[in-house]
Amino acid sequence: MVLSNQDIQKLIEENKIQINPAPNLEEQLGSASLDLRLGDEFAVFEHTKKAVIDTRNPESFNGMTRTIKIENDEPFVFHPGEFVLGVTMEEIFLPDDVAARIDGRSSLGRLGIVIHSTAGHIDPGFRGKIVLEMENIGMIPVLLYPKIRICQLVFESLMTPTTMPYYKKKNAKYVDAKHPQESKLEKE
Known part of the structure; x- marks a missing residue:
């Protein structure tokens, strides 16, 4: 069941959904979603001499990015056709009965501007900042500024709490994320 604005606000006030820094609910709370803001770090893919990414060979896909940290309200110039990893400003803590x-x-x-390419699901028990798989599919560079409302979260209530929250999974590769991270496919 998708949660309404009232449900979301109640769970935040009860500290069941934790968000740090606390959102401005007047600006960020929608009818059935919560807007999150863009963080100040980006993992930008470097041009490489690698002819192919081999999903069975971590050496072929690790170390392909460099981190850019935006300072003093400067923009991130997002060029057409570019794919970058961003991160939300907010750190999210979901309970075991909310995805x-x-x-x-x-x-x-x-x-x-596309905010996520594939990973749209956030597991119950998730903790950390959300990594954004961003692409500029437009024709013109777009200036993105930290703290801009970049995406929205739609919360769903589980009928019963999960017995496998994300933070307890043995293979939870991205738990407690604070920065944009490259693929950890090799840990599967």
């Missing part, structure tokens, strides 16, 4: 889905915001989508 979430991340989606882009229509206003940015209309500029050609």
